Amino acid sequence: MSENNEGKNVHGFCRIPANIVETYADNIPFDIYLQLSDNKVVKLEKHGSNAKDVIAKYAVKGIQYFYADKEDYVIFVNTIRQDMEKTFGNKTLPKEKKLKNLSDGYEMVHDSLIRIGLSEDVAAIAKEVTQKSLELISEQTNVFSFFKEFKDKCHAAYMRNTLLSWIVTGMLETFDWSNSALRGKMCLAVMLRDILLTNEELKALREKPIDQLSFGIKNHPEAMAALINEAKREYIPKDVAAIIIQHHEAPDGSGFPKGLHSWQISKLSSLIIVGDVFIDAMFRYNFEPSKKEFVISDLWDRYKNDDKFIAAVKSLKTMLDKT
Numbered sequence: 001m002s003e004n005n006e007g008k009n010v011h012g013f014c015r016i017p018a019n020i021v022e023t024y025a026d027n028i029p030f031d032i033y034l035q036l037s038d039n040k041v042v043k044l045e046k047h048g049s050n051a052k053d054v055i056a057k058y059a060v061k062g063i064q065y066f067y068a069d070k071e072d073y074v075i076f077v078n079t080i081r082q083d084m085e086k087t088f089g090n091k092t093l094p095k096e097k098k099l100k101n102l103s104d105g106y107e108m109v110h111d112s113l114i115r116i117g118l119s120e121d122v123a124a125i126a127k128e129v130t131q132k133s134l135e136l137i138s139e140q141t142n143v144f145s146f147f148k149e150f151k152d153k154c155h156a157a158y159m160r161n162t163l164l165s166w167i168v169t170g171m172l173e174t175f176d177w178s179n180s181a182l183r184g185k186m187c188l189a190v191m192l193r194d195i196l197l198t199n200e201e202l203k204a205l206r207e208k209p210i211d212q213l214s215f216g217i218k219n220h221p222e223a224m225a226a227l228i229n230e231a232k233r234e235y236i237p238k239d240v241a242a243i244i245i246q247h248h249e250a251p252d253g254s255g256f257p258k259g260l261h262s263w264q265i266s267k268l269s270s271l272i273i274v275g276d277v278f279i280d281a282m283f284r285y286n287f288e289p290s291k292k293e294f295v296i297s298d299l300w301d302r303y304k305n306d307d308k309f310i311a312a313v314k315s316l317k318t319m320l321d322k323t
């Protein structure tokens with residue numbers, strides 16, 4: 001392959017993480033493009049070279065994304081969906097490479113939702129990334145050390161979601177009304193709840209007061225819930241949308257988008273809300289395991305007047321005590 005000097009505007013193109021392009025390099029039946037400047041991409045053309053080697057060479061140079069036009073991208077998403085076991089479930093890959101594949105898969109779901117919407121293929125990849133991520137983290141003997149080691153090597157939102165999926169699954173297991181189907185839905189809700197937001201929007205969400213957030217940020221629970229509700233029922237269960245729409249509410253009515261109060265917030269959403277506050281704190285403490293007790297006591301104080309949220313804190317403490 002070599003670069004063609006005729007550039008095209010990047011806005012008509014969809015990006016694909018370099019790691020995923022490398023995995024499929026020998027079987028990509030369409031043109032791949034490289035970003036030349038802020039708004040231009042150039043085609044990589046075959047000249048008898050091994051496509052995988054050329055793409056690997058660019059990846060080594062620090063290229064994080066390649067580009068494909070939208071029609072080809074839709075086909076590529078379908079290809080990945082049909083071959084997900086190879087992409088995300090290769091048992092022989094080292095765990096850091098698996099984690100990178102899953103983090104890239106998460107980014108593809110983010111980009112796909114924005115560029116092509118919630119199709120059957122995108123929903124299938126989201127489910128696969130969620131399930132494989134949970135399997136990977138469940139294999140770790142020390143989850144907090146694992147996150148400390150890898151938090152800067154993957155998409156930050158993906159790492160946060162994977163940790164929260166593990167925590168929420170453990171919290172659910174402390175309740176006698178939970179079951180595996182419910183745990184699956186909760187993990188999917190965790191993985192999809194912030195997926196429409198960019199890295200910059202996620203940063204603003206963590207750092208700014210609610211009244212300074214943009215409409216796009218404040219609307220993300222409803223936007224994602226709408227995508228799920230508008231898609232076919234078999235793609236993503238509708239219960240997942242109901243959990244997502246409440247994930248920024250607070251028991252005292254200070255949350256968003258609706259300012260609900262505790263009695264209006266479901267038990268499932270309360271678990272995600274409490275888990276998210278815990279993870280925020282653990283991120284601030286760089287996943288130092290010794291800070292767990294301190295953070296829990298803070299949560300205890302924060303929710304002490306609310307039975308539903310205190311029940312969530314108790315379940316969090318119980319699950320953490322077991323690890």
Ligand SMILES: [Fe+2]
Pocket residue numbers: 193194220221247248
């Ligand atoms: Fe969110």
